[in-house]
Amino acid sequence: MPQLMILGAGVAGTACAHTLSNAGITLEVVEKSRGTGGRTAGKRFEGGVFDQGARYFTIKDPTFAKYIQAQMAQGTVKPWHISFGSYHPNQGWQALQDQPTRYVACPQMNNLAKSLLGNITTHYQHKIIRAVYNSSSWHLYSDHGQVWQAKQVVCTLPYTQTKELFGSYLSNPTELSKAGVNTPTWVVAFTTSHQLSLPFHAGFIHSSILNWFAYENSKPQRSNQQHTYVLHASAAYSQANVDTPAAEVKKTLIDAFATLTEQTIHPTQDFTHRWLYADLIEGQSLGELYYPEVGLGLCGDWLLGGRVEGAYLSGVQLAQKILRDYTSSSLIHNEESTHGNS
Ligand SMILES: Cc1cc2nc3c(=O)[nH]c(=O)nc-3n(C[C@H](O)[C@H](O)[C@H](O)COP(=O)(O)OP(=O)(O)OC[C@H]3O[C@@H](n4cnc5c(N)ncnc54)[C@H](O)[C@@H]3O)c2cc1C
Secondary structure (H helix, E strand, C coil): CCCEEEECCCHHHHHHHHHHHHCCCCEEEECCCCCCCHHHCEEEECCEEEECCCCCECCCCHHHHHHHHHHHHCCCEEECCCCEEEEECCCEEEECCCCCCCEEECCCCCHHHHHHHCCCCEECCCCEEEEEEECCEEEEEECCCCEEEECEEEECCCHHHHHHHHHHHCCCHHHHHHHEEEEEEEEEEEEECCCCCCCCCEEEECCCCEEEEEEHHHCCCCCCCCEEEEEEECHHHHHHCCCCCHHHHHHHHHHHHHHHCCCCCCCCEEEEEEEEEEEEEECCCCCCEEEHHHCEEECCHHHCCCCHHHHHHHHHHHHHHHHHHHHHHHHHHHHHHHHHHC
16 A cells, blocks of 8 residues: 555646655555646647647746756756737737746646656556545545555645545635636647748737637647647637537637638648636635645645646645655654653
């Protein structure tokens, strides 16, 4: 039995796993999907790849900066130096000035989480559907009938899913919703045989339908054979069309982009994905939550700003809290055994 099980191999889960494992804690990760990275996942298709979730990340915090510097030295993270713009219905297209440096993991965004995970044992394609705490250990039940037992559990799922699984063990489940709730985002990607004529390589769109576009080939180390573009729907459109058929969403987004850029678009391939828990309506920054009385820790972007950097820091901070708890309880054990021996 591992000391600890981590639910979710996104950035928060892998950052937590990396920090705990480096400190000698035995742990395993269980992940519902086929791969690592969670909302930094990419999508491979014939002739290329695109980032289906997080587009890039920025850096503010020195701890995150230090980790990213090490990754840059290994070539797994690179700055994305391109022309960024924005579109406002009243002002048209404008270049964005004085922008923070944007970084991408290479060859796909999920490589950040992959590097953090290293060779830590991970059980993919197991969705945890039930979690039960019995006096001193957890039992985690997967949708494939597997059960894992561990003394401690770290949950890195977005708020709504965390509450579903662990709500009855949390002393303050309703309070937690103030930390931030993730809302849906529709993402459409398409390829073309000729490069589109665009004012910028990527940018923010302030329209009722779209809020982002990117020419994926402009990211470092993407060697797509065809010109690949990604569009994100606005929060308002995504929320209002959460149950709209994917084919209809795809057509609406591509048509809106064609109108904005004043050209006809003939996709050679296209992909549509709905993220149910994407953008964060930001709330209180709780950082992470630790309930030592039931051996449960919570981390994830929803507790710290809703971005890649926040997810990383939340995972590291929870790991540090758990390690401090281990150190102090082993001191207590040592003191007890010393007294017992005397
Ligand atoms: C479309 C989109 C665009 C974005 N753009 C940016 C951006 O440009 N810059 C930026 O910084 N951030 C961006 N983000 C946000 C960023 O991706 C997230 O903040 C970050 O990846 C969250 O990491 P996490 O580990 O907290 O959560 P997640 O990545 O959601 O990790 C949770 C993991 O748990 C797994 N899981 C869920 N339920 C279960 C279960 N029951 N059992 C087992 N495993 C389970 C999931 O599969 C997932 O791998 C974007 C997100 C989206 C969706």
